[in-house]
Amino acid sequence: MRTHLRSSTVLIFCLMCSFSGFAQFGGELRFCLHAEPKTFNPILVDDDASDTVRFLTGGVLVRLNRSTQELEPNLATAWKVSSDGRAITFTLREGVSFSDGTSFGADDVAFTMKQLMDPALHSSTGDSFRSGNGEVVTKVLPNNKVSITFPAPIAGLDKLFDQVAIMSAHSPLKEKAVLGPFMVAEYVPGSHLILKRNLNYWKTDASGRRLPYLDSVRLDIQQNRDLEMMRFRRGEIHLVNALDSEYFDRLVSQSPQSAHDAGPSMDSEEMWFNQVAASPIPSFKREWFKSTNFRRAISSAINRQDLVRIVFNNHATAAAGPVSPANQFWFNTKLQPHPFDRAAALKLLSSEGFRLDSGVLRDHLGHPVEFSIITNSGNKTRERMATMIQQDMEGIGVKVSVVTLDFPALIERITRTFDYDACLLGLVNTDLDPNSQMNIWLSSSENHQWNPQEKSPETPWEAEIDKLMRSQASTMDPNKRKQSFDKVQEIVWENEPFIYLIHKNALSAVSPTLAGVTPVVLSPQTFWQADTMSLRLERAAK
Amino acid sequence: MRVDRKIAWFVLLGLVTVCMCAQLLAPANYAKQFREAPNASPSKHFLLGTDDLGRDRFSRLLYGGRVSLLLAPAAALLSTCLAAGLGTIAGYAGGMLARIIMGTVDLFLSLPWFFLLITVRATLPLDVSPMTSVTVTFALLGFLGWAASARVVYAGVRALRTSDFITTARACGCLRWRTLAVHIMPNLKPILWAQFLVSIPAFILAEANLTMLGLGVAEPLPSWGSLLRELENYDNLSSQPWRLAPLVLLMLVVWGFQALLSHDEVMA
Numbered sequence: 001m002r003t004h005l006r007s008s009t010v011l012i013f014c015l016m017c018s019f020s021g022f023a024q025f026g027g028e029l030r031f032c033l034h035a036e037p038k039t040f041n042p043i044l045v046d047d048d049a050s051d052t053v054r055f056l057t058g059g060v061l062v063r064l065n066r067s068t069q070e071l072e073p074n075l076a077t078a079w080k081v082s083s084d085g086r087a088i089t090f091t092l093r094e095g096v097s098f099s100d101g102t103s104f105g106a107d108d109v110a111f112t113m114k115q116l117m118d119p120a121l122h123s124s125t126g127d128s129f130r131s132g133n134g135e136v137v138t139k140v141l142p143n144n145k146v147s148i149t150f151p152a153p154i155a156g157l158d159k160l161f162d163q164v165a166i167m168s169a170h171s172p173l174k175e176k177a178v179l180g181p182f183m184v185a186e187y188v189p190g191s192h193l194i195l196k197r198n199l200n201y202w203k204t205d206a207s208g209r210r211l212p213y214l215d216s217v218r219l220d221i222q223q224n225r226d227l228e229m230m231r232f233r234r235g236e237i238h239l240v241n242a243l244d245s246e247y248f249d250r251l252v253s254q255s256p257q258s259a260h261d262a263g264p265s266m267d268s269e270e271m272w273f274n275q276v277a278a279s280p281i282p283s284f285k286r287e288w289f290k291s292t293n294f295r296r297a298i299s300s301a302i303n304r305q306d307l308v309r310i311v312f313n314n315h316a317t318a319a320a321g322p323v324s325p326a327n328q329f330w331f332n333t334k335l336q337p338h339p340f341d342r343a344a345a346l347k348l349l350s351s352e353g354f355r356l357d358s359g360v361l362r363d364h365l366g367h368p369v370e371f372s373i374i375t376n377s378g379n380k381t382r383e384r385m386a387t388m389i390q391q392d393m394e395g396i397g398v399k400v401s402v403v404t405l406d407f408p409a410l411i412e413r414i415t416r417t418f419d420y421d422a423c424l425l426g427l428v429n430t431d432l433d434p435n436s437q438m439n440i441w442l443s444s445s446e447n448h449q450w451n452p453q454e455k456s457p458e459t460p461w462e463a464e465i466d467k468l469m470r471s472q473a474s475t476m477d478p479n480k481r482k483q484s485f486d487k488v489q490e491i492v493w494e495n496e497p498f499i500y501l502i503h504k505n506a507l508s509a510v511s512p513t514l515a516g517v518t519p520v521v522l523s524p525q526t527f528w529q530a531d532t533m534s535l536r537l538e539r540a541a542k
Numbered sequence: 543m544r545v546d547r548k549i550a551w552f553v554l555l556g557l558v559t560v561c562m563c564a565q566l567l568a569p570a571n572y573a574k575q576f577r578e579a580p581n582a583s584p585s586k587h588f589l590l591g592t593d594d595l596g597r598d599r600f601s602r603l604l605y606g607g608r609v610s611l612l613l614a615p616a617a618a619l620l621s622t623c624l625a626a627g628l629g630t631i632a633g634y635a636g637g638m639l640a641r642i643i644m645g646t647v648d649l650f651l652s653l654p655w656f657f658l659l660i661t662v663r664a665t666l667p668l669d670v671s672p673m674t675s676v677t678v679t680f681a682l683l684g685f686l687g688w689a690a691s692a693r694v695v696y697a698g699v700r701a702l703r704t705s706d707f708i709t710t711a712r713a714c715g716c717l718r719w720r721t722l723a724v725h726i727m728p729n730l731k732p733i734l735w736a737q738f739l740v741s742i743p744a745f746i747l748a749e750a751n752l753t754m755l756g757l758g759v760a761e762p763l764p765s766w767g768s769l770l771r772e773l774e775n776y777d778n779l780s781s782q783p784w785r786l787a788p789l790v791l792l793m794l795v796v797w798g799f800q801a802l803l804s805h806d807e808v809m810a
Contacts, residue, residue: 246775250775250777250778254777303577306577309577310577310580310594310595310596370669372668372669374668383761384594384595386761387575387595387761387762388575388595390761390762391573391574391575391762401668401669401670401671401672401760402760402761402762403668403760404760405664406660406664409660409664412664419668420668421668
């Protein structure tokens with residue numbers, strides 16, 4: 001009778017859980033890493049695989065909500081940035097412990113900042129905080145507060161802490177003691193990584209139960225996207241991030257409930273012309289490429305809507321500039337993609353002395369307009385885009401050769417020998433803040449692709465971009481920063497050093513056995529709520 | 543002549559003739575993108591449907607056949623000639639010369655040609671025409687593909703060299719070059735013919751792989767190898783079997799060349 005009663009109680013509890021939307025504890029989430037993680041030290045992370053491990057294991061003071069794009073309290077319950085943008089004060093959460101039981105406090109924040117700014121460690125996360133010459137000073141204040149002061153102002157300072165996983169100053173396990181929902185339990189190089197539930201994780205759900213719901217996360221190291229998709233279809237893995245449109249459409253036809261299109265991502269595909277003075281291309285070609293009207297004409301002759309429709313099966317958006325509509329705050333809503341207009345293109349070209357002669361466009365010296373577009377081999381979408389651009393160019397009498405090169409050879413050409421005419425590549429953008437694009441827009445930068453490392457800005461509009469980018473980086477008022485960066489986007493739209501083509505949509509695959517997943521455009525698209533994700537165990541078992 | 547050989551001649555000559563007349567027979571230019579009809583099913587406008595950029599698949603198949611059926615046999619001829627020359631010299635001369643040549647063969651077989659091909663592509667000028675690019679590719683395949691065949695030829699010559707009729711010829715005072723030209727080379731014909739015929743489909747497929755690496759046929763020029771890339775998307779094959787057309791033609795060509803081989807040549 002007593003056993004019967006106990007069984008009934010368990011049954012009633014289970015039924016209550018299932019009807020009231022309670023997430024179930026237990027189960028193993030499985031997905032793939034596309035490369036070996038280079039490090040488990042959160043300070044030294046500079047690759048995607050290590051970043052995934054850091055996201056799942058590291059505890060941060062503040063966390064960017066990937067859906068609202070707003071900062072939320074995490075290990076810090078409150079924070080305040082000083083008016084001059086040089087200092088930030090955090091109020092730390094009490095009663096938090098690392099995975100090995102060591103308690104968390106201000107010392108750990110001070111230790112982490114010291115490690116982060118140690119020049120000997122060359123931390124790329126730390127580079128974002130290097131604002132000027134001088135020491136970063138961390139002070140432990142009363143009432144569980146800690147203040148960090150930098151030698152110079154840093155725009156968007158608080159958001160940078162989303163990437164800083166706090167390390168223990170006292171634990172003998174060093175970086176293996178973590179504050180995130182999971183901790184590294186097993187690593188077999190070349191095969192897999194298993195993260196186990198952190199029993200000391202501080203967060204609880206609405207009913208006071210300690211998170212995470214999942215027992216473990218298995219990350220299989222799998223470079224081949226075809227095999228990854230095959231394993232997803234077999235139910236061996238639960239998530240696939242950053243699907244391409246072809247895989248996505250196949251998935252839609254087979255399992256529509258698993259396919260998620262979160263809309264335009266932050267990534268862009270663009271082409272640019274080589275404007276490097278010392279490049280070995282003929283001088284008449286360089287003269288074309290330096291002409292704003294030539295670049296604008298080429299841009300107007302490209303049918304972006306066709307690229308979106310044919311190459312991406314409508315899972316992309318025509319691009320107007322470097323910032324995608326996914327970036328809610330920084331996107332300049334005034335800008336529209338350049339429309340496809342051959343007549344306008346030919347008008348611009350004729351204003352520069354070009355003429356259409358028996359279907360062949362010639363410059364004022366009589367040279368037929370021909371150029372090659374290089375892109376990386378093996379990337380089908382870029383090859384298709386280049387082939388479509390090739391036909392679009394025929395419409396204005398321009399002959400284009402499409403050349404696919406392996407990636408090292410391509411990088412050699414665009415960064416060292418500069419022996420190319422035009423290049424079609426993509427930019428993967430993971431950071432919302434325009435400061436992360438300083439290395440692209442400053443004329444002195446190495447990644448100023450159309451003309452890197454200029455000694456001084458070669459055009460007035462490049463000088464203006466330099467000024468505006470520096471101005472937004474040194475201003476603390478977000479609205480003033482936005483005004484400056486909006487102006488940068490307008491100058492880029494006007495002069496087209498990069499001809500922006502499309503923003504791909506953020507496509508992902510999520511198994512229906514997973515609950516609590518909201519795919520978004522920001523990285524990590526699908527597992528950013530890993531601590532509140534759960535598996536529907538009966539369905540998973542089936 | 544056997545019936546299957548007659549059919550093989552008919553099929554191969556028919557395919558070559560049709561492909562050579564692509565300009566007359568193809569309903570559209572191979573590069574023309576019908577953007578309103580990407581991935582279209584077969585119809586009276588598009589006999590084999592269109593590819594993912596809206597290009598007429600039938601026209602591309604005909605034009606692609608010109609590239610593959612001309613250049614792959616040319617590359618196979620080049621590699622077979624190199625193999626015949628070097629394999630025969632090594633097998634007939636023997637001694638140090640044979641060791642040097644066979645050592646070179648081993649070296650060729652062990653070198654990572656894949657990386658060499660990538661390097662060659664990276665050093666080619668960017669503004670070469672698609673036809674030049676594909677000719678260079680097949681020429682490279684021909685130059686690099688002789689080593690395995692040379693081993694087979696070498697073994698054949700070694701076997702002939704110690705045969706009774708060669709010994710008799712030499713005993714009768716037959717000069718070395720005459721022995722080689724009159725007695726050995728004609729007996730190598732089945733081996734060389736077999737090597738030539740098996741190289742053709744291998745080169746067509748090698749070109750398909752190289753195209754994926756950027757060292758093959760540049761867009762928009764088609765080849766059967768580049769058309770085979772459509773089969774990467776294998777999920778839709780059952781609903782779109784017409785995408786198998788280049789594979790069917792390739793199999794016909796391989797079968798045709800195999801059927802042309804006599805029993806002795808197959809054994810060789």
